[in-house]
Amino acid sequence: MIDQAFAHIFANEWIEAWNSHDLERILAHYAADFEMSSPVIARIAGEPSGILRGREAVGAYWARALQLLPDLRFELISVLAGVNSITLCYHGAQGRLAAEVFHFGPDGKVVRGFAHYGV
Template structure:
């Protein structure tokens, strides 16, 4: 079960990590077997399924994305807590976004689903 204290700490550290553009700090939140799904993956990584498997593949995608958007900055708007997941609702350079992050027993993210407003 995700408690409020863990969720709040994770959310603020996640936002700060992205805003620092420190890829190692960002990736520290994720398990090695991490799976990421996002419509942006198809555009930037060229993966038509929109899903990448493994921290290495996702890290390469995020490095490319950070290079394309050097002034990337996220602003946390809301945090929603589930059983073994949280949803981060935030403002990004593309507009409003939400990421649903599922955690493993070690409190590392094992699956993430990104959603964007049109």
Template sequence: MLTRETARQFSDEWEKSWNSRDIDRIIRHYADDVVLVSAIAGRILGSPEVRGIESVKRYFMKGLQAYPDLKFQVLDVLYGDRSLVLYYINQNGLKAGEFMQLDEDGKVSRMYAHYSE
């Protein structure tokens, strides 16, 4: 079960990994069988659903290439039993939220992205 502190630790490391632009550091947060659902993925890939760690890695790499100055700023983290929501400012300066379901190893197994615009 997550606590406020473990949720914050996850959030801090997630933010730092993205802002480092280190794809291997970023991808460590995700399970091998991860499923990601995002409207942005739909625009880039033609489908909003991305399945499996290698597909997610390729999608993330496209984002890093498309946004060379990509920076995320986490505003808040909400947590549940084995899930959390990261509320942050994205690369376009817009608010975004990601619901993340974690597996028994604390890695993201399901992620649903939500955007303010």
């Protein structure tokens, strides 16, 4: 079960990692075999399903995204805790509203992530 303290610590560390543009720091939150789904994956990574599996594949995608968006900064709006998941709502690229759902394994690392963007 995710408690409020864990949810807020994760949220702040995740936002700070992204705002640092330090890929290793970002990836440290994820299990080696995690799965990421995002509509942006199709455009940047060329994967039509919008799903990538494994730290190496997702790391390459995020490295490319950070190159394309050198001024990327996230601003946390809210943190929502579930049973074994957290949803972060934040302003992302160009101030666009975003929400990401993170499912955690028993070791506290993200095993699945789902990104959603305002339309």
